[in-house]
Amino acid sequence: MKEEHFSIIKQELEIIKPNIVLFLTGPNYDSIIHDNFGTIEKQALAPFSERQISKVKLDNVDFAFRTYHPNYLWRNDIDSYFDTIINEIKL
Template sequence: MDQLPEPYAARAALQRFYQSKQEAFSWVKDRHEGSEMAGPLLMSPSNDYFWQPAPLLIIGQETNGWEYVLDVAAQMQHYEVFGVGRTYRSSPFWNITRKAEKALGNAAYSCAWTNLSKFDFKSGRSYGQYAKAVSTLDGMLVEEISILRPAVCLFFTGPAFDQRLRRTFPGVAYAPIPGWSTRQLCELVHPQLPAYAFRTYHPNFLRRRGLERRFIDFLTSLPRAQAGG
């Protein structure tokens, strides 16, 4: 990968990209007016992200409630205030994210975070016609990764989202990792992903299955993933 972008330039590039998607955001919301679809989730990473030895991008499923406005600047500001979980209650998702940052040698609250689904439906996963509408925005992830150039991508999407990932990254390979089933943890290999890209369960499920410690140990054992490497 190329060297990481300057923070202001990266955030400006994200804002321009999100503004170019305004019509698509409006289509999703207008198509289902009054359906309680929150979003879009729009990133605005802190400066800390760009200064880490292994800049980390977390990709989740969907938000558990979010802002209900289409204004790009307002949504990016809401992201900044949220602070990748700094102002949120303790939860398995953010607790394991903090442990992942530490395992990679990064500072706490230094990751960037997005979701495959840019909208949530009634503070959860959409379904039926709503899911089809939301999935039309999945390809945004490719440009977000291109702009932020993470050294590590962790997909907490679980196998239930694999079909959408395959559409987003055509030809992606799910490489097995010794000691794990591919449903539990696998490496995602694709030209538009960094050298370290892994898909595992949502942290709630990792914890319930007793796999949290093994997962963090796996991250700790990785050779240090340097930005621009």
């Protein structure tokens, strides 16, 4: 089945209306996020680079982030990544 016939991620978010979305895909899959949501704004979440953690602007979602897959994070101080995201949400 072609992806264009099974593009439901955006519709799922519209239905469940989450406040927080976390993409654990890494930067190499940003094109899939773009395929599902169109052009999106991203910005780095200090002290990390945009490649490591990006704050992503999605319509009708308060907080959206993209960071690496958990396998990578476990090998690279997962707590610092998630603490940074949690602190951004607390602001």
